[in-house]
Amino acid sequence: MKLVECVPNFSEGRDRSIIDQIAREVEETDGVKLLDVDPGADTNRTVVTFIGAPELVKEAAFKCIQKAAQLIDMRKHSGAHARHGATDVCPFVPVCGVTMEDCVQIAKEVGERVGRELEIPIYLYENAATRPERVNLAEVRKGEYEALEEKLKKPEWKPDFGPAIFNAKAGATNISAREFLIAYNINLNTKDAKLAKKVAFGLREQGRIKRNDQGKFVRDEQGNPVYEPGKFKGVKATGWYIDEYGQAQITMNITNYKVAPFHEIYEEARKDAATLGLTVTGSELVGLLPKEPMLLAADYYLAKQGKHSGIPEKDRIHIAIKSMGLEDISPFDPRKKIIEYAFQNDDGKLVGMNLRNFTDELSSDSPAPGGGSVAALAGAQAAGLVAMVGNLSHGKKAYQASWDDLAKASERAQTLKDQFLSAIDEDTDAFNGVMACFRLPKNTEEEKVARDEAIQEATKEATRVPLRVLKMLPEVLDLAALMAKKGNENSLSDAGVAMSMSRSAAEGAYMNVLINLKDINDMEFVQSTKAEAEATLLQVRETTDRDLDPLLKALKS
Numbered sequence: 001m002k003l004v005e006c007v008p009n010f011s012e013g014r015d016r017s018i019i020d021q022i023a024r025e026v027e028e029t030d031g032v033k034l035l036d037v038d039p040g041a042d043t044n045r046t047v048v049t050f051i052g053a054p055e056l057v058k059e060a061a062f063k064c065i066q067k068a069a070q071l072i073d074m075r076k077h078s079g080a081h082a083r084h085g086a087t088d089v090c091p092f093v094p095v096c097g098v099t100m101e102d103c104v105q106i107a108k109e110v111g112e113r114v115g116r117e118l119e120i121p122i123y124l125y126e127n128a129a130t131r132p133e134r135v136n137l138a139e140v141r142k143g144e145y146e147a148l149e150e151k152l153k154k155p156e157w158k159p160d161f162g163p164a165i166f167n168a169k170a171g172a173t174n175i176s177a178r179e180f181l182i183a184y185n186i187n188l189n190t191k192d193a194k195l196a197k198k199v200a201f202g203l204r205e206q207g208r209i210k211r212n213d214q215g216k217f218v219r220d221e222q223g224n225p226v227y228e229p230g231k232f233k234g235v236k237a238t239g240w241y242i243d244e245y246g247q248a249q250i251t252m253n254i255t256n257y258k259v260a261p262f263h264e265i266y267e268e269a270r271k272d273a274a275t276l277g278l279t280v281t282g283s284e285l286v287g288l289l290p291k292e293p294m295l296l297a298a299d300y301y302l303a304k305q306g307k308h309s310g311i312p313e314k315d316r317i318h319i320a321i322k323s324m325g326l327e328d329i330s331p332f333d334p335r336k337k338i339i340e341y342a343f344q345n346d347d348g349k350l351v352g353m354n355l356r357n358f359t360d361e362l363s364s365d366s367p368a369p370g371g372g373s374v375a376a377l378a379g380a381q382a383a384g385l386v387a388m389v390g391n392l393s394h395g396k397k398a399y400q401a402s403w404d405d406l407a408k409a410s411e412r413a414q415t416l417k418d419q420f421l422s423a424i425d426e427d428t429d430a431f432n433g434v435m436a437c438f439r440l441p442k443n444t445e446e447e448k449v450a451r452d453e454a455i456q457e458a459t460k461e462a463t464r465v466p467l468r469v470l471k472m473l474p475e476v477l478d479l480a481a482l483m484a485k486k487g488n489e490n491s492l493s494d495a496g497v498a499m500s501m502s503r504s505a506a507e508g509a510y511m512n513v514l515i516n517l518k519d520i521n522d523m524e525f526v527q528s529t530k531a532e533a534e535a536t537l538l539q540v541r542e543t544t545d546r547d548l549d550p551l552l553k554a555l556k557s
Helices: 016-027 054-070 099-116 144-152 194-201 264-273 291-304 313-323 340-341 355-362 373-395 397-438 445-486 489-516 523-556
Strands: 003-006 032-040 045-052 085-094 122-126 173-177 181-188 236-240 247-254 280-286
Touching: 003 054, 003 099, 003 236, 003 313, 003 340, 003 489, 016 032, 016 045, 032 054, 032 340, 045 054, 045 340, 054 085, 085 099, 085 340, 085 373, 099 122, 144 340, 181 194, 194 236, 194 247, 194 264, 247 264, 264 280, 264 291, 291 313, 291 340, 373 397, 373 445, 373 489, 397 445, 445 489, 489 523
Parallel strands: 085 173, 122 173
Antiparallel strands: 003 045, 003 085, 032 045, 181 247, 181 280, 236 247
């Protein structure tokens, strides 16, 4: 799954009608989820947050910028926040399955389209900047809207896209790619904000002002304070007292959780707080965050316990929540706080059904779900059994020599399990996609051609899903064989069932590849796909024949 977050800021925070019309552009873009709309009256600015697949987010971003240019008149705008245009900034943030480089390309493509179609000057900043002097947004936006007309006349401030002509109504828009920003607070057992600040200043990148031997602040030749850097780059932090909670907090923004993981910040805060006689009681995440920093935290705490991360993802998330006290002052619901879970709701999906409901749906007169989804489910069960054997073996002295191998195998099996589970719905969705193409109009020759092309492409995708399932199964068999050889001997039968289920899943996926190939006209695709599927199935059969017989003999003995 590829997910990009977009957080455009619009120069309107008071007129709810305008704000709602801009937000509606997101809501009406299929496949994009509106996460938050945060208007500010004093700043006269609204921050909108949405997420989706890259191409869909690009479209939603353009539509928002277009609507803002129609509705907001910068000649009449005033507010406490610095601003450049109707859409002031529009950053793109990698969340899942995309890189920073991908988001830089998205920023450039959206910027080019906005400049060309809407004739709005576009400046690229931060990671998308084309010049060193444009990395810092403050420099790009210096002088704000009021200085823009003269700024555009200077060759060094020619926009990256769009005309170097003052657009009095829309102003200019600044587009970027940046890392995800996490708003994070750490709770202390005190009401004293000064103590909270002492801890915060040691954590933040800026650090605290130096003191000399006499305890006085150190200043440079210009009289500016000299700072001692703090422990974490990309962290801005201070301390405050929250009356609602009856306690002080260290409040911070983490601009790059890969450089400054928030579980490491939490642990350092505990150490530093203890030197002041304070106790960290827990912490609080404000807004949403990606899944990755939660899993990094979980794996850190599991490792401290001498355990590995080859357990279900939901259990890893639970470990992170409990270890960092994320429910100390308010509930932490992963389905609402973690972006991927908020975006990917299993309600109404096959994978979200209980066993009885899934089997009932399977046994109905509906052609989907069918054999492809069942093959994917069988693969998930095989991978799940592999992980189970590993978890029943790791940590036991009798298998200590193999702990590292067992841990790695369990972790990989969990990943494969989740991919198989996703394929359950992907297979049914692909079949439904083919059926939808058959319902396309065919009243004219052009419509007939378009319909036939759509059917062919949809059928290819319906073939690719079971092929992906099939190609994962040799690895599951190898992991099952490792468990049979090095794992808990009391779970030998489970490793054997994993092998049998893998073979059944492979046979089922192969048959689903074949039945779709017969309706595809592209013979090159048919031949290459069939050859790949046959080779993989042969590998599965040979591996099962090789490994299952010795396992059965061991069980009989």
